[in-house]
Amino acid sequence: MSHATSSTQGPRAVPDGSGAPAVYDLLGVGFGPANMALAVLLEEMAEASGDDGISRLFLEARSQPAWHPGMLLEGSLLQITVLKDLATVRNPCSRFTFLKYLQDKGRLFEFLNLRDLFPSRLEFNDYLTWVAGQLGGSVGYDRRVTSIAPVTSDDGGVEELEVTARSATGAERFRTRNLVVATGGVPWTPDGVEVAPEGPILHAHRFMHSIRREFPDRDAPYRFVVVGGGQSGAELFLYLLEHYPNAEVTAALRRFGYKPVDESDFTNTIFFPEMV
Template identity: 45%
Template sequence: MRKVNIRSDEVGMPPDVVDIVGIGFGSANLSLAIAIEERNSARPPADRVTIRFVEVQPRFGWHDGMLLSGATMQISFLKDLATMRSPTSSYSFLNYLHERGRLSDFINLKSFFPTRLEFRNYLAWAAARVDVPVSYGARAARVDHDGAAFTVTVSGGREEVRARVVVVATGLSPVLPDGIEAGPRVFHNHGLLGSLDRLPSTPHGRFLVAGAGQSAAEVAAYLHDTYPTAEVHASIRSFGYVRRQLPVCEPYLRPRFRRGVLHRPARRQTEPAAPALVDELCGRRRRAHRRSVPTGVRREATRPAAAVRAPRHRDREPVRGPGGRQRHVARPRGPCASARFSRPAVGAHRSHLATGS
């Protein structure tokens, strides 16, 4: 891979030009700031890289609207801000636990996956610890290039930052299905907690969650727990939640993946749901069905869907085709295949839309 020169003074840049300006200060650019700080600490002052960040939020935050109680990360804690680049870094998640006196507690959990809230606290700890200039509450409105350097116009023209390199890491933007407008009762899961706090009322006790990935499953489980008497409906394009099947399913976090990433077309993907969470939601569905059986009617013993294997001929149902010929098609199978999910319009699975009534 070709090395890019990012030192401003080595190419005759004016002194007011920084080497790097980062737009956004979430986990990605925070990791960059840590890497630059650790690099500079081992270099003489004349060989250090200058950097500055612009962040629109008033303070550091990370998925604050989805910090659900008990929700866990879907990647190993070892894939933190620094460990894969520098295993001895003081910005590792393990060092955070050590400084907070929680290392033994976490080890005794026997899990690679911390809660999302604890990982957010780790990121906030690192953001407060790293020594780089960050302008919070400032929006990068425009980026220009005059042939020598970039000029980033900040907060409606009140300030301009000149830099040799611009790194854009603004995160994902919430997307709702076509024809759906956000409102007090229709919102994206990105701001779930705040939207629920502002929910006018729930006279009908019904919620609809559109989506089949990890976030949609977490929202459905959270609504079940928060509103125990409400009906929570899942609107899914296929026949069940997209389950995470492989123990290692984050190829984009592997070093060799970087070689071709810039040449691949952009494509939105649904983050697979954790199997344990899907099983929990399926269990809720089965328990609700059992409770709906009228009193005095004998309830048949049931087993988890994963343990039931129907005879081969029952997995297929007859369908009359052209000319009256009979053929057999497979019945839908998979996580919660027997649950009564409604099917939304194309594209709704991307939104993790939540509505309340």
């Protein structure tokens, strides 16, 4: 599957006539599930109106779509029902739903036969990649945003925002009337702990990228310490036990035990429209 990497492939933008970058109605920083869902909405609005609709562009630092790639462990499942995908609860008839993805992949009946609405993260990541492939014209990959600055009028009011992104060909500038920043979480480490690109200290967000490189011998008597009592910590602890049978694996927890995910009916009401 090819992915658009040039901002010129995006939807129509309106030149401002001054030699400055073209101005978009909306520019998104990051192209994870949040901005991807927004892109789906804008695409459907454009299709319904019969024109390009809101001129938009999403800038993504990665070279291709990826959803927590460092934590795509075999057997790991979604925590919430897949019906809360990018489109279903807003528009069940959307062509961007998870069920439409399954139909397109020829796996709809097999999935229904599972009687389970919590697919693997690997499959959900593939779904997001499938959606992103249909939105490539409004996405610029390999573009890491480095600065955002106001563009002011003569009276000092902010008229637009100028966004600078670094790409393989150098710095690029974009202007927008509306900016949506959805860059995801930032990896956290305790004070005094430094996680280098290579080395024995691994962070969960790059676990699958690093574990086999740093610890290639699965039969070796390694000694691992997993710090953290959340879901990621529990999953990594179990992964190490299963994949390194001769290793000593220790869990370091702040609490007495692992903290379970709150999936109660009450908590899930945060997804209701009236809660927004």
